[in-house]
Amino acid sequence: MTDTNxxxxxxxxxxYSIVSIERDRERKLYETEKIVVDNMTGEAxxxxxxxxxxxxxxxxxxxxxxKYLRVYYNVLDSWARESLHFxxxxxxxxxxxxxxxxxCCADPRFVARLTGRAEERPPAAPPRPAPPPAxxxxxxxxxxxxxxxxxALPAPSAPPVPLTAEERRTLAALRQLGGEAAxxxxxxxxGLPIEAxxxxxxxxxxxxxxQRRGQGLATRYRAVGT
Numbered sequence: 001m002t003d004t005n006x007x008x009x010x011x012x013x014x015x016y017s018i019v020s021i022e023r024d025r026e027r028k029l030y031e032t033e034k035i036v037v038d039n040m041t042g043e044a045x046x047x048x049x050x051x052x053x054x055x056x057x058x059x060x061x062x063x064x065x066x067k068y069l070r071v072y073y074n075v076l077d078s079w080a081r082e083s084l085h086f087x088x089x090x091x092x093x094x095x096x097x098x099x100x101x102x103x104c105c106a107d108p109r110f111v112a113r114l115t116g117r118a119e120e121r122p123p124a125a126p127p128r129p130a131p132p133p134a135x136x137x138x139x140x141x142x143x144x145x146x147x148x149x150x151x152a153l154p155a156p157s158a159p160p161v162p163l164t165a166e167e168r169r170t171l172a173a174l175r176q177l178g179g180e181a182a183x184x185x186x187x188x189x190x191g192l193p194i195e196a197x198x199x200x201x202x203x204x205x206x207x208x209x210x211q212r213r214g215q216g217l218a219t220r221y222r223a224v225g226t
Contacts, residue, residue: 003075006045011081012036014045016073018053022065029053029060029069035193037081046071052194055217056184094161163207166192170200171209171223179226182219 006012018030030053036045050069054061061069163171173190174181181189187197201221204210211222 004042004073005075006036006040006042008078009037009039009081010078012078013076014073015076016045016049016071018050019070019072020061020065020068021070022068025065030057033076035195037195042073045073049073051217052184055182056188160207164200164203166196167200167203170197171204174210174221174223175226180220180222183221186221 006014012035013033014036015033016031017028019028020026034049040048049071050066053069054066169190169192170186173186177185177189183194183197183201186201187194190197192200201210201212205212209224211224212219213222214220
């Protein structure tokens with residue numbers, strides 16, 4: 001039996017086909033499988049995959065034919081989503097390491113122990129010349145010069161968190177495509193699920209490694225430096 005239920009929060013493997021029902025030009029245009037993790041209706045899924053197909057392969061259909069596109073799909077299997085608890089514990093551990101480094105390196109004595117050098121102190125003030133005998137008796141005694149304390153070293157920035165395997169594959173695929181491409185093209189080049197590609201693109205944008213331009217079907221991603 002065909003399973004078309006996408007209204008749940010499970011990880012779903014969906015097989016689907018895009019067909020055109022235009023009179024006298026009925027044909028199957030595209031067929032593939034996709035991982036779906038969102039809770040959505042069948043209509044929302046059909047709109048999503050048609051928009052993605054038209055964006056990635058605009059030469060396959062004319063503007064007139066777009067209104068005749070239909071989607072057949074079947075949920076092959078589904079699984080419960082894995083918990084993020086383990087990933088959260090890793091992030092907490094990395095944050096603890098970052099705080100410890102910042103606290104330690106803010107102390108110049110810690111830096112001196114690492115470099116094997118003593119703390120640099122300003123040179124002592126030169127001795128004041130002795131006044132003439134006639135003035136020496138009347139001049140008040142001056143307090144000894146006190147050297148200024150050493151300036152604290154600025155706290156170093158936190159070490160960058162390394163890219164995940166998905167982020168590395170997504171960035172490599174984008175560069176292989178000439179440095180600029182749509183998300184669907186990156187998904188095909190990398191072999192990753194589309195949701196993993198989108199998640200990686202958001203993370204790469206936050207790191208400043210990828211820039212996004214355009215909206216909707218015209219959205220493109222560009223690798224910084226290409």
